[in-house]
Amino acid sequence: MIRRPPRSTPKPSSAASDVYKRQIHKVKMINENRSKVAVIGCGFFATNHILSWSNFKDVDLVGVCDLDEEKAINASNISKGTPYFTDAELMLKEVRPDVVDIITTAPSHYHLAKLAASLNISAIIQKPMAPSLKEATKIVDLAETTKTPMMVHENFRFQQPIRDLKNFIANDNIGKHLFCKISFRTSFDIYTNQPYLKEVDQLVLMDLGVHVLDVARFLFGEATSICCRTQKTRSDIAGEDMATMMLGFSEERTAIVECTYGSKQVPDLFPETLVSVEGTNGAVTLGAGYQMIKRSGEKVETINAEPSVDDWCEKPWHVVQDSVKNTCRHWIDTVPQNLKPETSVDDNLKTLKLVEAAYQSAAKGGSLVTMGN
Ligand code: NAD
Ligand code: 89V
Numbered sequence: 001m002i003r004r005p006p007r008s009t010p011k012p013s014s015a016a017s018d019v020y021k022r023q024i025h026k027v028k029m030i031n032e033n034r035s036k037v038a039v040i041g042c043g044f045f046a047t048n049h050i051l052s053w054s055n056f057k058d059v060d061l062v063g064v065c066d067l068d069e070e071k072a073i074n075a076s077n078i079s080k081g082t083p084y085f086t087d088a089e090l091m092l093k094e095v096r097p098d099v100v101d102i103i104t105t106a107p108s109h110y111h112l113a114k115l116a117a118s119l120n121i122s123a124i125i126q127k128p129m130a131p132s133l134k135e136a137t138k139i140v141d142l143a144e145t146t147k148t149p150m151m152v153h154e155n156f157r158f159q160q161p162i163r164d165l166k167n168f169i170a171n172d173n174i175g176k177h178l179f180c181k182i183s184f185r186t187s188f189d190i191y192t193n194q195p196y197l198k199e200v201d202q203l204v205l206m207d208l209g210v211h212v213l214d215v216a217r218f219l220f221g222e223a224t225s226i227c228c229r230t231q232k233t234r235s236d237i238a239g240e241d242m243a244t245m246m247l248g249f250s251e252e253r254t255a256i257v258e259c260t261y262g263s264k265q266v267p268d269l270f271p272e273t274l275v276s277v278e279g280t281n282g283a284v285t286l287g288a289g290y291q292m293i294k295r296s297g298e299k300v301e302t303i304n305a306e307p308s309v310d311d312w313c314e315k316p317w318h319v320v321q322d323s324v325k326n327t328c329r330h331w332i333d334t335v336p337q338n339l340k341p342e343t344s345v346d347d348n349l350k351t352l353k354l355v356e357a358a359y360q361s362a363a364k365g366g367s368l369v370t371m372g373n
Contacts, residue, residue, distance in 0.1 A: 033058055034058050034059065034060055035058065035059050035060070035098045035099065035332055035336060036059075036060050036062045036095065036096070036097040036098045036099075037053045037059055037060070037061050037062065037097055037098070037099055037100075037101060038061075038062055038063040038064070038065070038091055038092060038095050038097035038099075038100045038101070039053070039061070039063070039064045039065065039075065039100070039101045039103060040065045040066075040088045040091070040100060040101070040102050040103065040104060040112055041065075041066060041102060041103035041104035041105075041108075041126070042064055042065070042066035042068075042071040042072055042074065042075035042103070043066070043071060043103070043104075044193045044194060045103060045126070045193075046075065046103040047075075047078060048317075048320070048321050048324040049101055049103050049153075049324055049328065050064065050075055050078060050079050050082075051078065051079075051312040051321075052321075052324050052325040052328045052329075053079075053101070053328055054078075054079045054080070055310070055312065055325070056328070056329070056332065058332065059332065061079050061082045062082070062083065062095040062097055063082065063083050063084070063085060063091045063092075063094070063095040063097065064076055064079065064082050064083075064084050064085070065084065065085040065086065065087070065088050065091045066084075066086065067086055068086075069084075069086050072084040072085060072086055083095065088112060088115060089115055092115065092116065092119050092121055093119065096121075097121060098121070098122060098336070099121065099122040099123065099124060099331060099335070100112075100116050100121050100122070100123050100124070101124045101153070101328070102116075102123055102124065102125045102126060103126050103153075104126070105196055106128050106129070106130055106131045106206075107131055109125050109126070109129060109130050109135075109139065110130055110135050110138055110139055110142075112125075113125055113139050113142060113143075113150060114142060116148065116150075117142050117143065117146040117148040117150075118146075120146075120148065121148070122148060122149040122150065122331075122335055123143075123148065123149075123150045123151075124150075124151050124152075124153050124328075124331055125139070125150060125151070125152050125153065125345070126152075126153045127152055127153060127154045127210050127211070127348075128206050128207070128210050128352065128355075129152050129345060129348055129349070129352060130352075131202075131206075133349075133352050133353060133355075133356045136345075136348075136349055136352050137349065139345055140345045140346050140349050143344075143345050143346070144346070149335045149341075149344075150344065150345045151330075151331060151334075151335070151341040151343050151344050151345060151348075152343045152344075152345055152348035153324075153327050153328075153343070154210070154211065154214050154327070154343045154348055154351070155211075155320070155323035155324055155326070155327040156211040156212065156214060156215050156273060156323065157214055157215055157218040157342065157343070158323045158326035158327045158330060159273065159307070159319050159320075159322070159323040159326075160305070160307040160308075160319075160322055160323070160326070161275075161286050161290050161292065161305040161306070161307065161319070162215060162218070162273065162275060162286070163326075164292065164305050165219075165275055165277065165284055165286050165292065165305075166218060166219060168284050168294055169219070169277050169279070169284060173279075173281075173282055173284075173294070173296040174277065174278070174279030174280070174281055174282035174283055174284065174295070174296060175279040175280035175281030175282060176251070176279055176280045176281075177220065177251075177253055177277065177278075177279050178252075178253060178254075178278050178279055178280060179253070179254055179255070179256075179276075179277070179278040180216065180219055180220055180253070180254075180255040180256075180275070180276070180277045180278075181255065181256045181257075181258075181274075181275065181276045181277075182212045182215050182216055182219075182255065182256075182257045182258070182273065182274070182275050183212075183256075183257075183258050183259075183273070183274040183275075184208060184211070184212055184258070184259045184260070184271075184272075184273045184274075185258065185259070185260050185263035185265060185269070186260070186261060186263055186268050186269065186270035186271070187261065187262055187263055187264055187268060188261070188268060188270035188271070190261055191237075197237075197239075197261075198236065198237050198238065199238055200238060200239050201238050201239050202239050202240075202359065203237060203238070203239025203240055203241055203261075204230070204239065204240055204241045204242060204243050204259055204260060204261055205228070205230065205240065205243050205259075205355050205358050205359060205362075206239075206355060208259040208260075208261070209243055209245075209257075209259050209355050209358060210351055210352065210355055211259075211273075212257050212258075212259050212273065213245075213247075213257060213351050213354045213355060213358070214343070214348070214351040215273065215275070216247055216255050216257050216354075217350065217351055217354070218342075219255075219275075219277060220247075220249045220253055220255055221249060221250070222249075222350065222371065222373045223247040223248060223249055223255075223354060223371050223373075224248045224249060224250060224370065224371055224373065225247065225248035225368050225369065225370050225371060226245055226246070226247050226248075226354060226357045226358055226361055226368070226369050226371065227245065227246045227361050227366050227367065227368050227369070228243055228244070228245045228246075228357075228358035228359070228361040228362045228366060229243070229244050229245075229361075229362060229365070229366040230242065230243045230244075230358075230359075230362040231243075231260075231262075232262075233260070233262030234262060240362070241260060241261045241262045242259075242260035242261075242262050242263075243258065243259055243260065243358065243362070244256075244258045245257040245258065245358055245361075247354075248368075267288065269288055270316065271316060271317065271319060271320050272288065272289075272290070272316075272319065273286075274286060274287060274288070281296065281297055282294070282295040282296040282297060283295050286305060289306070290304060290305045290306035290307070290319075291303075291304065291305070292304075292305040306319075307319050307322040307323075308322065309322075310322070310325070327343075330342065330343075350373075353371065354371070357369040357371060
């Protein structure tokens, strides 16, 4: 049954759920240009997805679901009373969305992707796609065999400053590309919002490396090799929280990619990603505070590349929140038009292969691992 909380939402209790007025709202397609979206997983990060979808004029958020009813009710409340559920299958069968946005943690992704595919519903899966390359490959195979469009919500490449930087280097402004550096260094307490990160054996490469390595692929294409060294900067976490990588690409191009949750440097730029790209005729740097300095030949230009702060966003998260909006928009602008999204599950598998290779390299003291592209 669809559940919609009454105006003043009481603290849910087992009895309370009987109080809620249950109505079957058949959300009709108002016209074929609208997309019906449902969300599974209403935890810490889901608010950004829910508010992104809610702010699109051509999207109807038709259902939100969490195993935890209180979280589902909260998600309903922040999205103007979207019907809420605690059973994903029931929701999908009731509301029949065009796409389901899976914003749970990685261990549940395959099961939920399989559920979506069984109902012929396109899926967007939060990163990391799966806890292992093996399971991610199962998702890719599932999407292919069932012909269900699936993409990964990998949003760092959709950060506006990084899109702007890519546009600059793509238009022959810096000549032949030579070198790229991508850096995400912080000691912001990510563990309070995401306590599960303390428990995972594969931490920074799987959680953050997956972002910065995808940016490396976005800027330089497929890597031919990777070397990686990892470190652990604190004793109360299970996995590594610092990684330093060197990637090789065709035509002798080289990238340094680094990510850590254990950097004590000041200022702490969380959640900014610093990027620089150098070529034979110029360079571009995305520095602290979104200052972008572009050089093409002898022409040098400094711009403010800071993304806008929509009314539902707040600094310093606005670059991430804006990228969530852009990533959600990317599904709308591709899949319904039968276009393949940039971060399709089969594309994102290549990023996960880099993560896997980074772990292999780190296990051998940083030795070079060749990518069989
Ligand atoms: P969370 O644990 O706070 O929330 C996940 C929610 O999913 C929980 O409330 C849980 O009850 C619910 N859930 C799990 N299985 C379910 C099921 N079968 N049906 C219904 N609900 C279910 O996690 P989070 O911190 O919000 O992270 C979610 C995902 O988003 C993770 O994969 C994380 O890596 C990713 N994330 C991405 C970004 C980013 O895009 N930049 C930032 C933070 C987190
Ligand atoms: O974006 C993410 O995946 C989060 C982070 C802390 C990096 O923002 O885990």
